[in-house]
Amino acid sequence: MGAGHGHKLHFHGHSPVHRAPAHLKVLALLAFAVVVVATPRDAYALFAAYAVLLGVVIGVSRVPPTYLLKRTVVELPFVVFAVLLPFVATGPQTEVLGIGVSQHGLEAGIALLVKGTLGVLASLTLAATTEPQDLLVGLERLRVPQQLVQIMAFMVRYLDVVGGEMQRMRVARESRGFSARDPRHWPVLARSAGALFIRSYERGERVHLAMLSRGYTGRMPAEDSRPGVSGP
Amino acid sequence: MHVPDGFLDAPTSAATGAVAVAVVGVALVKARRELDDRTAPMAGLVAAFIFAVQMLNFPVGAGTSGHLIGGALAAVLVGPWTGVLCVSVVLLVQALLFADGGITALGTNIVLMAITTVLVGWVVFRLLQLVLPKRLSLTPAQAGVGAFVSVPLAASVFVVLYALGGTADIPFDTLLTAMFGVHTLIGIGEGVITGLAVGAIIAVRPDLVYGARPVLVQRELVIKKSVVG
Numbered sequence: 001m002g003a004g005h006g007h008k009l010h011f012h013g014h015s016p017v018h019r020a021p022a023h024l025k026v027l028a029l030l031a032f033a034v035v036v037v038a039t040p041r042d043a044y045a046l047f048a049a050y051a052v053l054l055g056v057v058i059g060v061s062r063v064p065p066t067y068l069l070k071r072t073v074v075e076l077p078f079v080v081f082a083v084l085l086p087f088v089a090t091g092p093q094t095e096v097l098g099i100g101v102s103q104h105g106l107e108a109g110i111a112l113l114v115k116g117t118l119g120v121l122a123s124l125t126l127a128a129t130t131e132p133q134d135l136l137v138g139l140e141r142l143r144v145p146q147q148l149v150q151i152m153a154f155m156v157r158y159l160d161v162v163g164g165e166m167q168r169m170r171v172a173r174e175s176r177g178f179s180a181r182d183p184r185h186w187p188v189l190a191r192s193a194g195a196l197f198i199r200s201y202e203r204g205e206r207v208h209l210a211m212l213s214r215g216y217t218g219r220m221p222a223e224d225s226r227p228g229v230s231g232p
Numbered sequence: 233m234h235v236p237d238g239f240l241d242a243p244t245s246a247a248t249g250a251v252a253v254a255v256v257g258v259a260l261v262k263a264r265r266e267l268d269d270r271t272a273p274m275a276g277l278v279a280a281f282i283f284a285v286q287m288l289n290f291p292v293g294a295g296t297s298g299h300l301i302g303g304a305l306a307a308v309l310v311g312p313w314t315g316v317l318c319v320s321v322v323l324l325v326q327a328l329l330f331a332d333g334g335i336t337a338l339g340t341n342i343v344l345m346a347i348t349t350v351l352v353g354w355v356v357f358r359l360l361q362l363v364l365p366k367r368l369s370l371t372p373a374q375a376g377v378g379a380f381v382s383v384p385l386a387a388s389v390f391v392v393l394y395a396l397g398g399t400a401d402i403p404f405d406t407l408l409t410a411m412f413g414v415h416t417l418i419g420i421g422e423g424v425i426t427g428l429a430v431g432a433i434i435a436v437r438p439d440l441v442y443g444a445r446p447v448l449v450q451r452e453l454v455i456k457k458s459v460v461g
Contacts, residue, residue, distance in 0.1 A: 033336045038242040115238025123331035154276020162280040194432030204277030
């Protein structure tokens, strides 16, 4: 299988943010998110400062802001929750556009939106500027257990393979005239999921045997030089 | 549905983070017993499978659709500890490479979706397996019930966490009723699909299903007389 570089969110580039060591970026993201979460919810000036800081990092990274903004849709379910908050929370009431809403709910909803969006944008920036392979090396430097990093490495490496397999199953189903519309079609989809599991599991067994035949002893060889990674 | 940053306050996030680290640590040791030196490639591929299956949409009707969480499915297919590891790695990858779920909420997400659903699904599954007759044909239904129970329970754990460290004062019982109700419905889907998927795998490769092994060893090789004559 081809090298596992590049994933859906990665935006190729050579900016200082792209080149920064991955473990520092993960630590920076964690620190940023912790500070954002711990900030009292009415400190709007501070949130503005965080947004500016994040904006500067994104600017330096040369990743187009629209590229990131488009991908903030992952937080959509919680936007719905945040919008509902003023109407379901209790406490003193206040008026917005002539509608009575809970004061605490309104503040909490806004804070949730602000904190959530800052967090998602910061995570997106990490994902857009870091190759999965660098991220794994970074996590290893952060003393994440070797075993966990290895599992993650295999997952990242075979994500597209397994995903592609699922995609081909979908094409095969649809080319036979199948389209899932309601729960009556669940058995077909569930059988696809079952077949996908068997294929993934058997692939895992083959990968393991192939590794054993190349001298695998349960530890990966130290990976400091990565030839061929600087591809186009 | 991954919890984003800022949904729970910092102390609660830190506490769930500590719980997640401890349980994943235990799972790392125990999974080696389930998989020995195959752990890394096998768990990695199963994690990729869980990630893919979460993208498989199941239409509910009227244009809406849902997808599996896959915790109970993982528990029955590869064993509870490997299951915890796989789903945790999926959540870690989603947080770091797909910006799905906040990094400060990673512990919370692991506690809810990797630990609660996997372990609850497994315990319910095992209890049913011990109580009911040991028949392979019952395994998919038992897995389905485990998956069904795991979803509203995970939602309840979320409500408890929200009561402890939530950022808005929603009455506890209102939130619990709403979350429990909605997730019971979601749990039905999760249960039915998990049961169907486990059934499909058992029909082809029953030896791959970790949860079916105690039932499988009791089978004997039967040589039937040929009916062709």
